[in-house]
Amino acid sequence: MTQRTPALAHLAAAYGIATEFWDWQGRHTEVPDETVVAVLAALGVDVSGDFADRELDRAQEREWRRTLPPVLVIAGGESATLPMHVAPGDDVSAQLVTEEGAEHQLAVGGGKPEEREVDGVTVRRLLLEVPSDLPLGWHEVVVQAGGQGARMPLVVTPPRLGLPPGLAAEGAQGWGLMTQLYAMRSSSSWGIGDLADLGDAGAWAAGLGADFVLVNPLHAAEPVGEMEPSPYLPTSRRFVNPIYLRVEDVPEVGYLSAAQRQLLEWHADDAQRYLDLDTLERDPVWAAKEAALRLVHAQPRSLRRARAFEAYVEREGQGLVDFATWCAISQEHGTWWREWPQELQDARGEAVEAYRQEHEAEVDFHCWLQWVLDEQLARVQRDLLDTGMSLGVISDLAVGVHPDGADAWGLGDALARGVTVGAPADQYNQLGQDWSQPPWRPDKLAELGYAPYREMVRAALRDSGGLRVDHVIGLFRLWWIPEGAEPFQGTYVRYDHEAMIGILLLEAHRAGAVVIGEDLGTVEPWVRDYLRERGVMGTSILWFERDWEGDGRLLDPEDYRELCLATVTTHDLPPTAGYLEGVHVDLRSRLGLLDRPLEEEMAEEARSRDEVLTDLRRRGLLGEDADVTEQVQALHAFLTRTPAKLLGVSVSDLTGDTRVINQPGTDEEYPNWRVPLAGPDGKPVLLEEWVTWRSARRLARTVDTSGQDEGQPLPDAAEGARTKRTD
Structure with a gap:
């Protein structure tokens, strides 16, 4: 058992990890050190041996090593200050560029700047004054200091989300x-x-x-093999399960030949025979529907439709390409990406890019499925x-994703490894719950x-x-459970x-x-x-x-x-x-x-x-x-x-x-x-x-x-x- 030291406790606090909490019965509970160490490891913090003090120093100085914070999110109407770290004597200019392209110069606040030695170099902290009248949106701060540039997104959000007119009136329901x-x-x-x-x-x-x-969540599920029945354990929360498509409503069905239309109807009859069963059978239904959709995908598109598809793919960007690539690889290697060939486990690797180009038609099919889903959802x-x-x-919106799904593969280290999300013990589950999902x-x-x-x-x-x-x-705190531990052996990790x-x-x-x-x-x-x-x-x-x-x-x-x-x-x-x-x-x-x-x-x-x-x-x-x-x-x-x-x-x-x-x-x-x-x-x-x-x-x-x-x-x-x- 790791002996808790002041450095370990301070590190836990720096990374938002709870070392104690009150359980559902009102009892004060201390989190075991092993849990704290494992959760820190999932955050890339190594406290083995004598590294805890070193990691604490790094944590305390990490913001001083940045010219700007990684991001700033504020509510509209609020004034804020933005820390900027430069060398003493640097010429500094700072401006904010709004989403619409308008530019605002940012002034440096008054008061004596704070200084600190970092890696033997003196760093000065200046405070930039952020205007309180910025429009809502995704803006960008751009600074120049000592010949070096830095950029940072600045997000202005509504102070409060209003109700639509029909519900805002007193007594409306x-x-x-x-x-x-x-x-x-x-x-x-x-x-x-x-x-x-x-x-x-x-x-x-x-x-x-x-x-x-x-x-219920319409999130994407496995495209091959056994489809996970729970809509709350999807492979991706950004994309949609094509099993929800109505095949006959895809416009390109109109281009099918008589023989192809008869084949589509045969697939429909095959799937509809499951309507009389006492349980739902997703796998054979999806097999029939997928076969029919591949027929439709192969049909020519009008110029208007072709351009609409291209626009959709461009709008969705790399996220869609990654998802479609994961689906394509899954067709050959199964949906558990951690069991794929090593070179295909890195979504940004050269092998994956080569696979994508080699299987361009399959990737296109899965992009197309998401496009027709987008169209049908919009129509509804x-x-x-x-x-x-x-x-x-x-x-x-489900709370998380499958650990071997498309998001877990494509989002890389944005999701934590070595831990899963769950819930502590409560009156209904007195041993706690493990949902087997990697957290943000x-x-x-x-x-x-x-x-x-x-x-x-x-x-x-x-x-x-x-x-x-x-x-x-879960937008405030989530219960993280180290892999191999019981659900009750987890702890809370806080989010911004x-x-x-x-x-x-x-x-x-x-x-x-x-x-x-x-x-x-x-x-x-x-x-x-x-x-x-x-x-x-x-x-x-x-x-x-x-x-x-x-x-x-x-x-x-x-x-x-x-x-x-x-x-x-x-x-x-x-x-x-x-x-x-x-x-x-x-x-x-x-x-x-x-x-x-x-x-x-x-x-x-x-x-x-x-x-x-x-x-x-x-x-x-x-x-x-x-x-x-x-x-x-x-x-x-x-x-x-x-x-x-x-x-x-x-x-x-x-x-x-x-x-x-x-x-x-x-x-x-x-x-x-x-x-x-x-x-x-x-x-x-x-x-x-x-x-x-x-x-x-x-x-x-x-x-x-x-x-x-x-x-x-x-x-x-x-x-x-x-x-x-x-x-």
Whole structure:
């Protein structure tokens, strides 16, 4: 065991590594030295032997070795000073060039400059005055000192993200669908829900007054072999999974010959035979769809279409080329890039460039897939806005990526090696969780001017009216676990949350989008306050909304947060009908996940559910003999009495589904993320079926407080809820 020294403690502090924390039970916990040493190593800091003092000196002097910091991120309207390090006596000039090309001279602040000896040379620190009236955007500071030049990105972000006009008014409230798109299928989709299905479901909801459709992460998965079923463990967060394409909607299908069209239909029939199964089969579906897409890709393009594709590739730049190259190499060597030939493991190496040129057609195919995805996503968003939705699609951003995926290969040391992301022990996972994902390196992100993070966020927002950020607390701190250690043996590493949140808000502001942070679980109290002040919505799940700082009572609806997305359920819980029936307790018992007897767990769950239902009865939202369907409706009617700006209704609740989508703490023990949308009888149900159901329409109208569709009589619970909101 490494003996903790003052140098080790100071190094940990310099790199934002926690050496202590308070656990979920309020106990003060010391982080083992082995953990601190391993996390420092993942950040490129070697503290073996007597190197700790040397590394500490380097850490304390690193900013003095730079003419300018790597990046500066500030909120609009704020004045700031920018440190610049030069030799005494150097002639200095500094200017700021805005994104639009305007130039501003930067003045050196008053006061006596600080000096320090670094490597035997005297270095002087000057402070440049940054104007407070800069426009929002990505600007650049350019300095000349002693004949040497230096440049630095300066990012000006919104102090607060405003709400769109339809939601900004006092008392305004919008609602929308929440769906796992792959599970929400139609008879026209190829065994997996696709973007055309997303558009059709959204159009149905828009007709009932909906403002958005919140969809699971559509991030890219493996292009060959077994496709990872979890949308929260993608191979890339910047690009999209082509399994969501509707093949027939690609314009070049029109150029297919009769024989080729017949072959495409054969592929479609092959994929659609999986619609009747009780579990989703991504691999054979993608095999059929990929074969059809290769047929379409080989067709000629009009000059207009060819130029549009070229423009897309140019816009996406090296990131797209890297992703497409990774896909091409994966076709030959598999998707685990750390098992590729050594010379192909370096994304910037000469061997990779040679491979790219040799396999130009395959790289082009994967670039083309992303282009047609971009087109179909944009079309869905345009169509939903045209139907009257105020937001349209709300995308979902996963917390991380697969360690052997395209991002882990292409982003290089921007992601930390030798550690994974997870969560410390809590009341639901008392040994902690390991999500097997490499985290961003805070130091490398800064050195790169946050460019990889910006491009990821920008891509997620491109065709969206909003972005849900999974585990938004990860923009403040993440739980790093050294490889080979247990999840509870990790520690927190802090990020520059002002930069991370600020850049997120800048890109959302430019996209005209809202941001929803998934802020459930263990959260430092000040973090929710900070997010609210910056205009980031929180997430409120009805079952968990209690006065946790007081007596633990259920929150009254008027005590809910205004700036939040309020829902009854989420993808880590069963659909509401299943939750009311306790199916999750039965499942956890069968899987051996309970830490107390089944009877005790069932009794506690029943007590908690009955407490909520009793409260609904007291408020006149639920009758004494109400069945499960009426209970689901009353729970959603309760949400309309809250001030929450957004209300979400799971498509699974619209169909009366009861099956669990994802059971945390399991892998192959349960078919997580492979359960198709079903009806109350547990049998798969297709989109064109459930949109005709009166029960689905009734539940949707329960949460619509806009006054639309007044010609139809409302259920009693919804009528009461609407009266409450109008008053």
